[in-house]
Amino acid sequence: MKVTKICCIGAGYVGGPTMAIIAQKCPQIQVTVVDLNAERIAAWNDVDVNNIPIYEPGLSEIVKEARGRNLFFSTEVDAAIDEADMIFISVNTPTKTYGKGKGMAADLKYIELCARQIARVSKSNKIVVEKSTLPVRTAEAIKSILDNTGNGVKFQILSNPEFLAEGTAVQDLLQPDRILIGGDTTEEGQKAIQALVEVYANWVPEDKILTTNVWSSELSKLTANAFLAQRISSINAMSELCEKTGADVNEVARAIGMDSRIGPKFLKASVGFGGSCFQKDILNLVYIAKSYGLQEVADYWEQVIIMNDHQKRRFSGNIVKTLYNTVSDKKIAFLGWAFKKDTNDTRESAAIYVADDLINENASLAIYDPKVSPKKVLADLDYLETRATSVNAERVQSFQNPYQACEGAHAVAVLTEWDEFVTYDWQKIYEAMQKPAFVFDGRNILDKTALEKIGFVYQAIGS
Ligand code: NAD
Numbered sequence: 001m002k003v004t005k006i007c008c009i010g011a012g013y014v015g016g017p018t019m020a021i022i023a024q025k026c027p028q029i030q031v032t033v034v035d036l037n038a039e040r041i042a043a044w045n046d047v048d049v050n051n052i053p054i055y056e057p058g059l060s061e062i063v064k065e066a067r068g069r070n071l072f073f074s075t076e077v078d079a080a081i082d083e084a085d086m087i088f089i090s091v092n093t094p095t096k097t098y099g100k101g102k103g104m105a106a107d108l109k110y111i112e113l114c115a116r117q118i119a120r121v122s123k124s125n126k127i128v129v130e131k132s133t134l135p136v137r138t139a140e141a142i143k144s145i146l147d148n149t150g151n152g153v154k155f156q157i158l159s160n161p162e163f164l165a166e167g168t169a170v171q172d173l174l175q176p177d178r179i180l181i182g183g184d185t186t187e188e189g190q191k192a193i194q195a196l197v198e199v200y201a202n203w204v205p206e207d208k209i210l211t212t213n214v215w216s217s218e219l220s221k222l223t224a225n226a227f228l229a230q231r232i233s234s235i236n237a238m239s240e241l242c243e244k245t246g247a248d249v250n251e252v253a254r255a256i257g258m259d260s261r262i263g264p265k266f267l268k269a270s271v272g273f274g275g276s277c278f279q280k281d282i283l284n285l286v287y288i289a290k291s292y293g294l295q296e297v298a299d300y301w302e303q304v305i306i307m308n309d310h311q312k313r314r315f316s317g318n319i320v321k322t323l324y325n326t327v328s329d330k331k332i333a334f335l336g337w338a339f340k341k342d343t344n345d346t347r348e349s350a351a352i353y354v355a356d357d358l359i360n361e362n363a364s365l366a367i368y369d370p371k372v373s374p375k376k377v378l379a380d381l382d383y384l385e386t387r388a389t390s391v392n393a394e395r396v397q398s399f400q401n402p403y404q405a406c407e408g409a410h411a412v413a414v415l416t417e418w419d420e421f422v423t424y425d426w427q428k429i430y431e432a433m434q435k436p437a438f439v440f441d442g443r444n445i446l447d448k449t450a451l452e453k454i455g456f457v458y459q460a461i462g463s
């Protein structure tokens with residue numbers, strides 16, 4: 001079967017970029033990305049492509065090329081489902097905030113709503129593709145809904161998890177390490193797999209397209225994120241030991257990374273990992289393990305989160321301790337708010353938690369991030385519900401200019417590894433700060449020797 005019309009439900013960080021690349025690489029396929037969020041869709045359709053809702057290097061150029069040709073953004077979900085022969089579900093699957101599994105399990109209500117809508121609308125056979133990250137065996141629930149509430153048409157369900165990382169989404173999509181497609185072992189299932197393989201084969205070498213059964217595919221996504229996050233918690237655990245022993249975590253990471261069995265990637269000690277995926281997916285894994293009675297498996301993975309929370313708290317605690325045990329009414333400048341560089345996404349960013357701790361200590365925070373709006377900074381803090389909105393607004397001010405953010409500050413804390421931070425005129429920043437002037441480098445990106453020569457008291461992670 002040849003796919004000619006694709007619908008993607010969910011125009012977020014995954015749906016938007018993924019579909020833009022499919023549209024760019026498959027001009028013969030019509031791709032419609034739909035979302036309930038009219039504001040988001042309007043931004044995707046903005047005549048000025050620089051205003052699309054997601055910042056990713058290289059993305060606006062691709063949207064410009066394909067939009068209106070074979071890439072469309074719309075709020076008309078029913079119409080797009082009806083037309084399509086393949087439907088990607090790329091909606092959010094956040095951690096549950098209520099009921100059974102609160103704080104751990106994935107909330108699948110948006111997934112179920114999509115399944116019910118697809119069943120209600122579809123008048124012809126469709127392939128439904130799970131693009132969202134889902135607990136293993138979710139396809140079973142989707143199938144049950146589709147088969148029991150549909151119009152008698154046939155559905156095939158595939159799992160096709162997305163491995164892109166934000167900030168490098170375009171590159172990751174253009175040259176993926178692998179594409180994973182899970183499907184039924186039946187003849188129809190294999191045909192559906194083949195239809196999706198053919199879509200990716202327009203730009204991905206076939207030896208990088210891996211096909212498995214549905215359950216392996218679903219579980220591989222959670223496993224990949226758990227392994228990646230585990231490496232960060234492992235190096236962060238060593239960073240604390242380095243600080244006590246005189247070892248340098250950058251040197252340790254380099255030394256172990258040269259072992260080809262370990263490899264050099266994902267060994268950067270930091271203030272803690274953030275992002276919408278790692279914590280959510282590991283909590284989900286822990287919940288799944290517990291629900292099968294596998295307590296040791298659950299405890300093993302939960303430790304990755306415990307270590308990450310500790311690393312964030314340790315960073316804020318160290319700022320307070322170093323500033324003579326009080327930051328009350330002291331100005332502390334944050335360079336960076338996004339959870340990593342080259343994205344405007346702030347979900348679960350370490351900066352939010354460090355800020356929350358410091359506001360508890362009555363600090364005054366000055367925030368600069370090249371891509372995050374002042375409104376978003378306050379919304380992130382308000383979301384924690386630690387204190388009244390008015391108190392957050394009083395304690396936190398955002399700046400458009402990094403030098404202004406640092407002016408008069410007792411300390412600068414680097415929370416995101418934006419490249420531009422390295423190239424600042426640190427002499428100028430030093431001169432405008434209170435003395436002694438402290439720098440807490442939560443990303444180990446600044447030049448310790450150069451900063452100390454200027455006069456800063458410089459502290460990095462793990463040395
Ligand atoms: P997102 O919140 O940015 O986007 C999801 C979109 O789905 C939202 O715009 C929302 O309005 C829309 N939506 C929800 N229910 C809908 C419905 N019934 N009909 C139409 N639209 C609906 O989320 P995201 O970051 O794109 O993540 C989506 C999924 O992909 C999640 O399962 C996530 O775990 C997974 N994932 C994310 C990343 C990442 O880097 N962000 C990477 C790999 C996988």
Ligand code: UDX
Nearest residue numbers: 162163164165166266267268270273274275277339340
């Ligand atoms: C992650 C996975 O990498 C990706 O495959 C999956 O599809 C979605 O989740 P993402 O969260 O976008 O991607 O970014 P990633 O590069 O993994 O970084 C996550 C967090 O870990 C960031 O806060 C980053 O700063 C931090 N990190 C990463 C470290 O602290 N040290 C490292 O060595 C690497």
